[in-house]
Amino acid sequence: xxxxxxxxxxxxxxxxxxxxxxxxxxxxxxxxxxxxxxxxxxxxxxxxxxxxxxxxxxxxxxxxxxxxxxxxxxxxxxxxxxxxxxxxxxxxxxxxxxxxxxxxxxxxxxxxxxxxxxxxxxxxxxxxxxxxxxxxxxxxxxxxxxxxxxxxxxxxxxxxxxxxxxxxxxxxxxxxxxxxxxxxxxxxxxxxxxxxxxxxxxxxxxxxxxxxxxxxxxxxxxxxxxxxxxxxxxxxxxxxxxxxxxxxxxxxxxxxxxxxxxxxxxxxxxxxxxxxxxxxxxxxxxxxxxxxxxxxxxxxxxxxxxxxxxxxxxxxxxxxxxxxxxxxxxxxxxxxxxxxxxxxxxxxxxxxxxxxxxxxxxxxxxxxxxxxxxxxxxxxxxxxxxxxxxxxxxxxxxxxxxxxxxxxxxxxxxxxxxxxxxxxxxxxxxxxxxxxxxxxxxxxxxxxxxxxxxxxxxxxxxxxxxxxxxxxxxxxxxxxxxxxxxxxxxxxxxxxxxxxxxxxx
Amino acid sequence: xxxxxxxxxxxxxxxxxxxxxxxxxxxxxxxxxxxxxxxxxxxxxxxxxxxxxxxxxxxxxxxxxxxxxxxxxxxxxxxxxxxxxxxxxxxxxxxxxxxxxxxxxxxxxxxxxxxxxxxxxxxxxxxxxxxxxxxxxxxxxxxxxxxxxxxxxxxxxxxxxxxxxxxxxxxxxxxxxxxxxxxxxxxxxxxxxxxxxxxxxxxxxxxxxxxxxxxxxxxxxxxxxxxxxxxxxxxxxxxxxxxxxxxxxxxxxxxxxxxxxxxxxxxxxxxxxxxxxxxxxxxxxxxxxxxxxxxxxxxxxxxx
Numbered sequence: 001x002x003x004x005x006x007x008x009x010x011x012x013x014x015x016x017x018x019x020x021x022x023x024x025x026x027x028x029x030x031x032x033x034x035x036x037x038x039x040x041x042x043x044x045x046x047x048x049x050x051x052x053x054x055x056x057x058x059x060x061x062x063x064x065x066x067x068x069x070x071x072x073x074x075x076x077x078x079x080x081x082x083x084x085x086x087x088x089x090x091x092x093x094x095x096x097x098x099x100x101x102x103x104x105x106x107x108x109x110x111x112x113x114x115x116x117x118x119x120x121x122x123x124x125x126x127x128x129x130x131x132x133x134x135x136x137x138x139x140x141x142x143x144x145x146x147x148x149x150x151x152x153x154x155x156x157x158x159x160x161x162x163x164x165x166x167x168x169x170x171x172x173x174x175x176x177x178x179x180x181x182x183x184x185x186x187x188x189x190x191x192x193x194x195x196x197x198x199x200x201x202x203x204x205x206x207x208x209x210x211x212x213x214x215x216x217x218x219x220x221x222x223x224x225x226x227x228x229x230x231x232x233x234x235x236x237x238x239x240x241x242x243x244x245x246x247x248x249x250x251x252x253x254x255x256x257x258x259x260x261x262x263x264x265x266x267x268x269x270x271x272x273x274x275x276x277x278x279x280x281x282x283x284x285x286x287x288x289x290x291x292x293x294x295x296x297x298x299x300x301x302x303x304x305x306x307x308x309x310x311x312x313x314x315x316x317x318x319x320x321x322x323x324x325x326x327x328x329x330x331x332x333x334x335x336x337x338x339x340x341x342x343x344x345x346x347x348x349x350x351x352x353x354x355x356x357x358x359x360x361x362x363x364x365x366x367x368x369x370x371x372x373x374x375x376x377x378x379x380x381x382x383x384x385x386x387x388x389x390x391x392x393x394x395x396x397x398x399x400x401x402x403x404x405x406x407x408x409x410x411x412x413x414x415x416x417x418x419x420x421x422x423x424x425x426x427x428x429x430x431x432x433x434x435x436x437x438x439x440x441x442x443x444x445x446x447x448x449x450x451x452x453x454x455x456x457x458x459x460x461x462x463x464x465x466x467x468x469x470x471x472x473x474x475x476x477x478x479x480x481x482x483x484x485x486x487x488x489x490x491x492x493x494x495x496x497x498x499x500x501x502x503x504x505x
Numbered sequence: 506x507x508x509x510x511x512x513x514x515x516x517x518x519x520x521x522x523x524x525x526x527x528x529x530x531x532x533x534x535x536x537x538x539x540x541x542x543x544x545x546x547x548x549x550x551x552x553x554x555x556x557x558x559x560x561x562x563x564x565x566x567x568x569x570x571x572x573x574x575x576x577x578x579x580x581x582x583x584x585x586x587x588x589x590x591x592x593x594x595x596x597x598x599x600x601x602x603x604x605x606x607x608x609x610x611x612x613x614x615x616x617x618x619x620x621x622x623x624x625x626x627x628x629x630x631x632x633x634x635x636x637x638x639x640x641x642x643x644x645x646x647x648x649x650x651x652x653x654x655x656x657x658x659x660x661x662x663x664x665x666x667x668x669x670x671x672x673x674x675x676x677x678x679x680x681x682x683x684x685x686x687x688x689x690x691x692x693x694x695x696x697x698x699x700x701x702x703x704x705x706x707x708x709x710x711x712x713x714x715x716x717x718x719x720x721x722x723x724x725x726x727x728x729x730x731x732x733x734x735x736x737x738x739x740x741x742x743x744x745x746x747x748x749x750x751x752x753x754x755x756x757x758x759x760x761x762x763x764x765x766x767x768x769x770x771x772x773x774x775x776x777x778x779x780x781x782x783x784x785x786x787x788x789x790x791x792x793x794x795x796x797x798x799x800x801x802x803x804x805x806x807x808x809x
Contacts, residue, residue, distance in 0.1 A: 151625045151710075158707040173629075173786060262711075264703040265782035270536040336700065336782040344785075486629070487786040490708040 006031060006061070006070040011375040014226045014438045017454060020058065020071045028057075028074035029083060035061050035070065036087050041356050043069065043441065043450045045093035046465045047101040049121065050075050055101045060439050060452060064374035069439055078124065079104040089356035092471060098126040112138050115183035115504055120191075135183045136165045143169040143176055151486065155184050162500035170486055178481040178489075180474055185504040193464040197224055197298065197432070201461075206293045209468055209502030214240075214247040214283075215444030216466070216502075217296040219451040222377055222440035224298045227432035227455055232378070235423040236300030238416050241379035243283060243292050243301075245409040248445035250279035252360075252402040252409075253324055255497050259399055260331060262491050263340045271327035275320055282316050285309050300426035314417050321410045328403040341396035345480040345492035348393060357476045358469045359447020360405065361496055363389045364397035371443035385412050398495040434459040444469060446499065468502030509756045513588040516764075517742070518580070521734040522546035524741065524771045528698075531775025546734060553727030561720060564621050571618025572721060572728040578611035579735045585662060586742045589763030590752040592663035600661045601649045604739070605642060608695070611732065612638055619717035626709045630716030633786065637694060637701070637713065640793035645691045645740075647800035648684040652747060654807045655681055666746040674750055683803035685747050690796035692740045692770075694789070696733070699778045701789050711786075741770050 005023065009015045023031065036042065040061040050056040057080075058073045074080075082105030083090040092114065094105040099113045102124030111126070118132040119125045136155060149170050155163035163184035169177040189204050205220040206213040218240055225232060257272025280290040287295035287303045295301055305313075331337050347357075352365040362369045370387040372380045388404035390397040432455050442449045447469030456462035477496045481489060526543035533540020542548070560569065582604045584594040593600070616634060619627035652665055655677040659665035674681055694701040697714035709716050718729050745766030751759055784792060 149625060149628070151629070153710065158709055172632075260782070262706075262708065263782040264699045264706065264778070266532065266536055266779050270538070334782060336784070339788070340782055340785055485786055487711045489710050491711075 004031060004035070004070070006035070006072045008068050008070045011067065011069055011439065011441055012222065012226055012377050014229075014433060014436045015071060017435045017437050020073050020437065022056075023072055023074050025074050025076060025080050028059075028072055029081060031072060032059055032061070032083060033086050035063075036089065039063065039065065040070070042087075042089045042093060043439065043448070044452050044465055044467045045090060045097070046452070046463075047076075047097045047103060048454070048463045049101075053077070053121070055097075055103050055121065057097065057103075058437075058452075060450075062375065062441065064369060067375055069375075071437065071439075076103050078102070079106050081106050082108040084108050088354045088475075089472075091355075091475060102126050110141075113183065115186040117183075117186055117188070135186070136181045138181065140167045140181070141169070141177055141179050147171055148176075153489075164500050166489070168481075168486055168489070173485050173487060175481045175484050175486050175489070178478045180478055182474065182500060182503050185501040187501075187505065189505045190464050190466060193461055196461045196464075202297065203293075206291075208466065208505065209470075209499040210291065211251055212247065212444045212446065212449070212468070212499065212502060214243045214292040214296060215442055215446075215449050216451070216468075217292075218244060218378075219440045219442040219444075219449045219466075220453075221296050221298045222442065223438045223451045223453040224432060225429070226438040226440065227436055227453060227459075228298070228430045229433070230299050230427055230429050232300050233424045233427055235304075235421065236425040236427075237379040237382075238420055239286065239301045239303075239305060239425060240296055241383075242413055242416055243286055243295055244442070244444075245385075245413050246279060246283045246286070247292060249320070249324075249406055249409050249413075250276050250283065251445040251497075252406050253279060253327075255402055255494065256324075256328060256331065256399060256406075258494050258497070259341075259395070259491065260337070262494050263337065265331070265334065265337050268327045268330050268337075271323065271330075275323045275327065278316065278320055278323075282313055282320075285313055285316075297426065297429075299429035300424070302426065304425045305420070310417055310420060314414065317410060317413055317417070321407075324403075324406050324410075328406070331399065331403075338396065340488075340491065341399060342392075342394060344395040344488050345484055345495060346392060346394040346397075347476060347480045349391075351479055352393065352476065355475050355479065356472050357447075358472045359443070359445075360398055360401045361447065361473050361476050363387065364401045365393040366391035369448075371441045371448050375441045377440070377442070379416065383412060383416065385409065395491055395495040432459045432461075446470060446497070446502075447473065466505060468499055468505075470498040470500075470503040473498050474503060507592065509591040509760065510594045513591055513760065514583060514594050517583050517586075517588070517735070517738045521738040522550060522731065524737050524767065525734060527768060527771035528775045528778070531772050532779050535776065535779035546730065550727045550730050553722075553730065554724050556723040556727075558721075558723035558725050561622060563623050564720070568618045568621040568720070569725070571614045571621075572718075572725040572732070574614035575611040576728040576732040576735070578607045578614065579732045579739065582607035582611075582739050583735060586739050587663040587666050587746055588742050589746065589749075589759035590667050590754065591756060591759065592661075592667060596661040596663035598660040600663075601646070601653075604662065605646055605649075608736065608739070609638070609642070611736070615717055615729075618721070622720045624720065626716050626719060629710075630713060633713045634717060637789055637793060640790055640797065641691045641694045644687045644793060644796035644800050647797060647804055648687045648691075649743075651680055651684045651800060651803035651807055654804065655684075662743070666743065667752070669747055670750045670752040677807055680803040680806040681747065683799045683806070685744065687796040687799040687803070688740070688744050688747065690792060690799075692737075692744060693774070693777070694793060694796075695740055696737045698774055700781055700784045701792070703783050711783075713786075738767075741767050744770055 043062040045059045047055040102119040116135040151168040153166040165181040205216045254276040260268035349365040450467040452465040454463040525546040585600040616631040619631045656665040656668035702713040749766035751762035
């Protein structure tokens with residue numbers, strides 16, 4: 001992208017806000033579309049209030065083959081020409097911008113609210129509504145015809161899961177179209193972070209998506225540390241990496257078990273349910289909490305690991321490795337399981353690339369995309385975990401990639417625990433630089449977590465933007481269902497296992 | 506009417522829910538869990554009978570009639586089912602047709618009640634149930650005809666299953682084995698077991714039988730659970746009578762052998778459910794057509 005006016009910066013560093021180029025809308029669009037067609041991805045794209053009642057749109061693109069981030073901004077008032085028709089990755093981001101700031105992306109193919117909250121900009125609303133509707137209260141895509149029937153599922157589900165509404169357009173058992181409506185869990189976390197960092201910042205992060213406590217806390221800390229110039233001790237990097245991988249292990253194992261349970265395959269379901277508990281208990285050895293709450297803090301970790309606990313973890317890891325390998329092998333060796341997994345809910349690599357999917361969902365389509373390799377931070381700058389991919393893009397691929405990642409994460413954890421060097425785990429955390437921008441990318445177990453922190457004149461958080469991997473991937477689930485059997489929806493859904501609250505924020 | 510027939514009829518009414526307990530205990534044992542009590546199905550049914558029911562304003566008398574009509578039809582079918590070597594309560598020539606039609610009538614009541622709710626879930630379940638049972642019915646009927654032929658052309662279920670003994674198996678074992686395989690498939694399908702349906706799932710979109718009764722509650726649901734247990738007994742008793750050819754003529758021995766057969770059948774279902782995944786819904790018709798084919802093969806073998 002030589003000659004591009006976009007501001008380029010390295011992951012883990014900060015950029016002065018004043019240096020982010022302010023482009024005219026047409027120029028902004030041209031450069032973004034150019035970069036995306038050249039292989040860049042939209043890591044985050046959001047609006048923030050600008051003087052004179054305008055809205056300043058800021059985009060951060062990531063180029064995974066160079067490891068470079070680039071940023072650009074443009075100022076809009078009530079509308080601008082949408083990026084989505086040429087760049088489907090922007091679909092959800094532009095709906096979010098429209099909802100939050102009352103800016104209409106002209107030509108957007110499906111402009112609907114995504115969280116159903118009132119506009120943040122007084123008197124401006126993209127749909128000219130007097131007040132925000134109840135969550136899910138909107139028109140859905142409909143097919144007409146004698147033989148078409150519509151199935152609505154949720155937001156209240158039969159299982160103990162989060163609320164979300166799924167609207168299927170079916171012909172018999174076959175799904176033509178699935179539309180997903182979320183927003184039932186919108187809490188307004190991003191806005192509550194303004195004025196921080198303070199005592200509430202990390203608890204908000206750790207409960208933003210309950211199953212990704214470490215992932216989001218780590219992304220937040222890395223952004224804040226970049227802004228404050230904190231040098232995190234090596235031992236803390238190792239402990240954070242270990243916690244992140246344990247979180248991945250617990251969730252991946254839980255997912256394999258849940259996939260087995262969905263098709264009524266009890267052996268793996270039973271094993272994995274127990275092993276997931278073992279793995280969560282290992283996180284509790286690190287910090288006393290099974291979900292890793294209270295572990296990651298700006299400057300390092302709040303807890304150190306005693307020598308006896310290291311040996312304890314090594315012992316437990318060996319047991320978990322043996323158990324998970326056996327439980328996963330049972331899946332691949334059962335023809336009745338493979339008959340359900342293979343060719344179910346397949347998406348092509350082209351679709352995955354166009355939608356900007358992340359995490360195991362993207363890697364299951366053969367796309368080598370992993371923040372730990374592409375934008376390494378912390379311990380991942382020194383220790384590599386091979387990227388696990390599989391090409392078929394179906395439920396089997398998503399399950400198999402998880403199984404591969406389980407093996408590789410365990411190998412990584414063993415190596416790190418074997419060579420853990422002594423030292424401090426917490427460095428003093430100072431004040432953040434004023435008028436600066438930091439972007440932190442972390443490979444959570446679902447995929448790329450992107451936190452963007454902008455500070456004001458006083459060095460306090462002026463604007464905070466979270467992009468959970470689910471934000472990128474919900475559209476992938478909808479696409480995976482096209483032409484599938486409606487009875488396979490729960491299985492496809494579980495193979496993505498996306499977060500509702502991480503999306504709703 | 507013979508006294509043992511009445512005893513068997515009463516025993517079926519009492520012990521049918523126990524089969525569910527045995528299946529669940531087997532599954533729990535294989536998974537290394539303690540599992541629910543053996544009598545859990547009874548506790549559930551009694552709990553439901555003691556509750557009130559809630560009816561949607563969108564439903565009519567069809568919805569309320571469904572569970573009671575279904576239970577009545579299945580209980581009536583039980584009166585034509587022999588157990589062990591003993592005949593049924595009211596055997597008559599051609600009673601197997603009535604049994605199959607009574608099961609169909611019970612299904613019709615359930616399906617009509619499901620459609621009466623107007624829910625898309627229940628509509629889907631009704632569509633699946635009718636499609637699959639239409640394919641399961643020939644497998645069952647053709648299997649019965651094959652067994653009847655093996656039993657030298659007996660015309661009632663009691664006569665033909667009562668005539669199945671060691672000698673019949675020695676004479677036409679392969680044909681009877683094929684018919685038993687077909688019946689076992691029908692048994693799994695009709696009782697909503699894996700690999701056709703998953704009785705434990707909470708996922709409405711994947712359900713067949715369970716999704717049709719989502720809107721029923723209280724005593725109605727109790728009737729439905731009880732009718733399902735009786736239906737399992739009806740089809741299970743046919744299988745047990747075919748596969749356990751103990752015909753000593755001593756009522757206690759024949760009855761005990763058949764009861765052991767029922768327990769073994771429940772254990773077998775538990776083992777099947779512990780070791781394989783459900784089929785994709787589109788594959789279920791293939792399984793049922795295969796069962797019909799087995800029945801036809803059994804019949805061909807006996808046509809010599």
